Amino acid sequence: MRSIIIGTAGHIDHGKSSLVQALTGKDPDRLPEEKRRGITIDLGFADLDLGDVRVGFVDVPGHERFVKNMLAGVHGIDAVALVIAADEGVMPQTREHFDICRLLEVRQGLVVLTKVDLVEDELLSLVRAEAEELVAGSFLEGAPIISASARTGVGLEEFRAALRSIAVDVPTRSTDFVARLPVDRAFTMKGFGPVVTGTLVSGEIAAGDELELLPAGHRVRARGVQVHGTSVPRAQSGQRTAVNLAGADAADIERGMVLAPIGRLRPTQIIDVQLNVLPGAPRAIRTRSRLRVHLGSAEMLGRVRVLNTGGEIQPGKTDFAQIRFEKPVVALHHERFIVRSYSPAETIAGGVVLDPQATKHRGKELTTTIEQLRALSDENRARKLAVFVAASGDQGLRVSDIAARTGWNDEVISQAATKAQETEIVEAEGVFIAKEIFERLALTAVDAVKVHHQLQPLSRGVARETLRERHFTHAAPELFRAVIARLEKDGALVSEKDVVRAPGHAVELSAADTQLREKIAKAYEEAGLEAPLFDQVLDALAVAAAQHAHARKILQLLIDNGTLVRVQGEMFFHSQALERLKKQLRQYAVEHEPERLIDVPKFKDLANVSRKYAIPLLEYFDSERITRRAGDKRIILK
Numbered sequence: 001m002r003s004i005i006i007g008t009a010g011h012i013d014h015g016k017s018s019l020v021q022a023l024t025g026k027d028p029d030r031l032p033e034e035k036r037r038g039i040t041i042d043l044g045f046a047d048l049d050l051g052d053v054r055v056g057f058v059d060v061p062g063h064e065r066f067v068k069n070m071l072a073g074v075h076g077i078d079a080v081a082l083v084i085a086a087d088e089g090v091m092p093q094t095r096e097h098f099d100i101c102r103l104l105e106v107r108q109g110l111v112v113l114t115k116v117d118l119v120e121d122e123l124l125s126l127v128r129a130e131a132e133e134l135v136a137g138s139f140l141e142g143a144p145i146i147s148a149s150a151r152t153g154v155g156l157e158e159f160r161a162a163l164r165s166i167a168v169d170v171p172t173r174s175t176d177f178v179a180r181l182p183v184d185r186a187f188t189m190k191g192f193g194p195v196v197t198g199t200l201v202s203g204e205i206a207a208g209d210e211l212e213l214l215p216a217g218h219r220v221r222a223r224g225v226q227v228h229g230t231s232v233p234r235a236q237s238g239q240r241t242a243v244n245l246a247g248a249d250a251a252d253i254e255r256g257m258v259l260a261p262i263g264r265l266r267p268t269q270i271i272d273v274q275l276n277v278l279p280g281a282p283r284a285i286r287t288r289s290r291l292r293v294h295l296g297s298a299e300m301l302g303r304v305r306v307l308n309t310g311g312e313i314q315p316g317k318t319d320f321a322q323i324r325f326e327k328p329v330v331a332l333h334h335e336r337f338i339v340r341s342y343s344p345a346e347t348i349a350g351g352v353v354l355d356p357q358a359t360k361h362r363g364k365e366l367t368t369t370i371e372q373l374r375a376l377s378d379e380n381r382a383r384k385l386a387v388f389v390a391a392s393g394d395q396g397l398r399v400s401d402i403a404a405r406t407g408w409n410d411e412v413i414s415q416a417a418t419k420a421q422e423t424e425i426v427e428a429e430g431v432f433i434a435k436e437i438f439e440r441l442a443l444t445a446v447d448a449v450k451v452h453h454q455l456q457p458l459s460r461g462v463a464r465e466t467l468r469e470r471h472f473t474h475a476a477p478e479l480f481r482a483v484i485a486r487l488e489k490d491g492a493l494v495s496e497k498d499v500v501r502a503p504g505h506a507v508e509l510s511a512a513d514t515q516l517r518e519k520i521a522k523a524y525e526e527a528g529l530e531a532p533l534f535d536q537v538l539d540a541l542a543v544a545a546a547q548h549a550h551a552r553k554i555l556q557l558l559i560d561n562g563t564l565v566r567v568q569g570e571m572f573f574h575s576q577a578l579e580r581l582k583k584q585l586r587q588y589a590v591e592h593e594p595e596r597l598i599d600v601p602k603f604k605d606l607a608n609v610s611r612k613y614a615i616p617l618l619e620y621f622d623s624e625r626i627t628r629r630a631g632d633k634r635i636i637l638k
Contacts, residue, residue: 103350
C-alpha cells in the first residue's frame with residue numbers, strides 16, 4: 001500500500017485538529033492541557049486508510065509560541081494541507097507556516113478553507129481569493145482549494161479524493177539512503193520500555209536491527225516496530241514509525257535525536273550551507289548572529305559566519321554561510337532546514353546543508369571554499385564525491401567518511417566513486433584522494449629521495465618511516481603505501497624493505513672509504529662474539545673524532561649489505577660469527593633431543609662469552625625465531 005505523510009499548517013484555532021479528527025475519527029490532541037485549553041500545543045498524529053493509500057497526518061500547533069514544535073514535525077512531510085478558517089482568513093501564522101513549507105521545498109499540497117458553515121458565500125469567496133493570492137507563484141498555485149466543515153462534514157469526501165490524487169503525484173522516496181528516523185516523540189510504554197516515534201525519512205528499520213541514537217551515540221536494538229499503531233516486521237521510508245528500543249534509558253532520549261544504523265552517520269558542530277533569507281525578514285543575517293536552527297526534528301542554537309566579503313545576507317537574497325552549533329547535531333548533505341532569529345523568535349530564512357562535516361575557514365581560503373560549495377549544489381553525485389574528497393586535502397576520505405556526509409548507501413557510494421575515479425580521484429587502499437594531490441605527493445616523494453641521495457651519497461636510501469613522517473604527515477598510512485607502490489610500478493623509485501631509493505642509485509666509495517670499510521669489517525670478524533662498541537673500533541683504528549659521523553655511514557653500509565648485524569643498541573656482530581653460533585646451537589639441540597632446551601649458563605659455555613653478551617644474543621635469537629623462551633630456559637627451534 002502506498003504511504004504518504006500530510007502535514008497540517010495554519011493559524012491557531014483554524015480547525016486543523018478538528019479537520020484531522022473528522023477525517024480519521026482520531027483526535028490528534030493527546031495532551032490533557034491541549035484538551036483543557038482547546039488548542040494544539042505539541043505534535044499530534046493520526047492516520048487514514050483510503051484503500052489503496054495510507055495517509056499519515058502530522059497535526060502541528062498553530063500558536064506562534066509553539067512554532068518550534070510545528071517545525072519538529074513538518075520536516076518529513078510529503079505534502080501540506082494549508083488550513084485557513086473561512087471566518088478569519090489568512091492570519092500571521094498562516095503566512096509563517098506557509099513560508100516554512102516553501103523554505104523546506106515541500107512540493108505538493110492543497111488548501112482547505114474550514115468552518116465554512118459559519119460564513120456566507122460572499123465572505124467565503126473573499127477568503128478563497130485571499131488564499132489564491134497567498135499561494136500565487138508557489139508550489140500551491142493551482143492546487144485544490146477545498147471548502148470544508150468538520151462539524152457538518154461538508155467537503156470531507158472531496159478532501160479524501162484530493163489526498164488520493166496527491167498520493168499518486170508524490171514521487172516515491174529514494175532507496176539510495178541509509179535508514180534515518182529523526183525522533184519527534186519519546187515515551188515509555190509500560191511492559192515494553194522506551195519508544196521513539198518519527199517519520200522514517202529514508203531507508204528501512206526492521207525488528208532486531210542494531211541501531212544508534214545520535215548525537216549521543218547510544219547503541220540500541222529495535223525490539224519491535226509499528227506503523228500507524230500496527231506491529232510490522234519492517235518500516236519503510238515515508239511512514240510514520242514507532243520503534244520500541246532495547247538497551248536505552250528513556251531519560252536519555254529526547255526530541256531531536258536521530259535513529260540510524262551503527263557507524264553510518266556522525267554528529268557535527270560545523271556545517272557549510274546555502275541560506276535563503278525571506279524577502280520579508282526584518283533584518284539581514286550578519287556574521288556572528290546567534291540563530292535558532294531547526295534541522296530535522298532538532299532545534300539548535302548556533303552562530304553564523306557569512307562567507308561573502310560583506311559579511312551579511314540581505315532579505316530576499318541567497319548566499320553561502322557557515323553555522324557553528326553550540327552542541328553536536330546530526331546533519332546530512334542536501335538536507336533542508338529553517339532559521340529563526342534568536343530573539344524575538346521568528347522565521348527569517350531557510351537553507352540547505354552543503355558540507356555537514358565542515359571545518360573553520362580561513363580568510364585566504366574563502367574563494368576556494370565558495371567554489372567547492374557551488375560545486376556541491378550540482379546534482380551529479382560523482383562530482384559531489386570528488387568535491388568532498390578534494391576538500392579533505394592530504395587526509396583523503398574513506399567510504400565511512402563519505403557515508404557520514406551524504407547518508408548514501410554503499411551501492412550509491414561505490415557507483416559515484418567509480419565514476420569519479422575516471423577523472424578526478426584516486427583510490428588508495430580504501431582511501432579516496434584527489435588526483436591532483438596524489439600526483440603532488442608522488443612528486444614530493446621522488447624529490448625527497450633525490451635530495452637525500454645528494455646530501456648522503458653513502459646512504460642506501462631514505463628510511464621509509466622517515467619519508468612518511470616528513471612528507472606525509474597529514475596523510476593516511478594507506479595513501480603513503482599507495483604512492484610508493486605507484487612510483488615503484490612506474491620505475492620512479494625502488495622500495496627495499498626499510499628504505500626507498502632512486503632506481504639508478506648505487507653507493508660509490510672512495511679508496512679511503514673502501515679501506516675504512518674493510519678495516520671495520522675485519523675488526524668485528526676478529527672480535528668474534530666479544531664484539532667491541534663501535535667507538536672502541538674507531539679508536540683502535542685511529543679514526544679522528546671529526547670523522548666518526550662519516551664512519552657511521554660506512555657502518556650502516558656494512559649493516560645494509562649483511563656483513564654486520566645489530567643485535568642490540570650499539571652491539572654489533574660479524575654475520576659469520578653469528579652463523580657459527582647458530583650451527584653450534586643446532587648441534588647442541590640435536591644432542592639434547594627431544595627437549596632441545598638450553599639455559600643461560602650452558603649458552604655462555606657454548607658461546608664462550610660473558611653474561612654481558614649472552615643475554616643480548618639470546619634475545620636476538622628469540623626475535624629471529626632461532627630460539628623460543630620457555631621459563632628461564634630456551635627451546636632451540638628446528
